[in-house]
Amino acid sequence: MLAYARALLTGSEQGRTAYLAADLRDPGLILDAAELRGVLDFHRPIALFLVAVLHFLTGADQPRALVRRLLDGLPSGSYLVVSHATGDQAPPGVGAIVETYATTAAPLVLRGLADVCRFFDGTDVLDPGVVRLPLWKPDTPPTDPETV
Ligand SMILES: C[S@@+](CC[C@H](N)C(=O)[O-])C[C@H]1O[C@@H](n2cnc3c(N)ncnc32)[C@H](O)[C@@H]1O
Known part of the structure; x- marks a missing residue:
């Protein structure tokens, strides 16, 4: 790849x-x-995108400390973007997905909203905050009731 x-x-x-x-x-x-x-350019803010990856780190990997270590290595004013699979409001079938991943080298670790929010400890969180993905600055408001 x-x-x-x-x-x-x-x-x-x-x-x-x-x-x-x-x-x-x-x-x-x-x-x-x-x-x-x-x-x-480490003289200017940098955007760190951790998209759909932190849920492959277990608690033993200490993911919050890893994120903090990465942010500490970036210039002041840098940005953090996180998307994360969550168990909150889990749609039917998510259990089967977790079970499937459990048989692989990269088990899926669902975290709840509060845990995901903690990745942003020590940062200024931009509006609208930590929300379900389709609700973060959508081009058009989502209409699917499953989403909102
Ligand atoms: C669902 S994909 C997301 C990829 C990309 N961020 C995106 O949004 O298209 C998850 C990626 O995380 C990578 N990954 C899983 N564990 C990782 C680790 N410990 N270190 C680096 N990458 C990892 C996998 O190899 C895979 O490419």
Whole structure:
């Protein structure tokens, strides 16, 4: 996958791109990586996107400490974006999904709203706060009652 990525998207006029194969559980390696330092300007705020990945870290991985370590390594004014599978308001069938993941190398760890909010401890949370994904600044208001 990384070979394809490097071949297909090497950068553009708008910005440079780099790929790094690393484990989120090793934030020091990520922050110090030459690939990262080569494309990101650490004199300006940086956006850290942890999208659909933190739910693959167990409590033993201490995910909050990992997020904190990554944020501490970024310039002041940087941004954190998180999306996370939650057990709150779980739709029918989520149990089967968790069971399936439990048989893989990356078990799915559902966390409730309060736990997900704690990833943002020490940050200024932007409106509308930590909400279900379709409710975060939608282009058009969601109409599906399952969503709202
Ligand atoms: C559901 S995908 C989301 C990918 C991407 N963020 C997106 O939104 O399209 C989850 C990704 O997390 C990666 N992942 C799981 N555990 C990880 C870990 N400990 N360190 C780094 N990546 C991990 C998986 O390899 C997979 O690519």
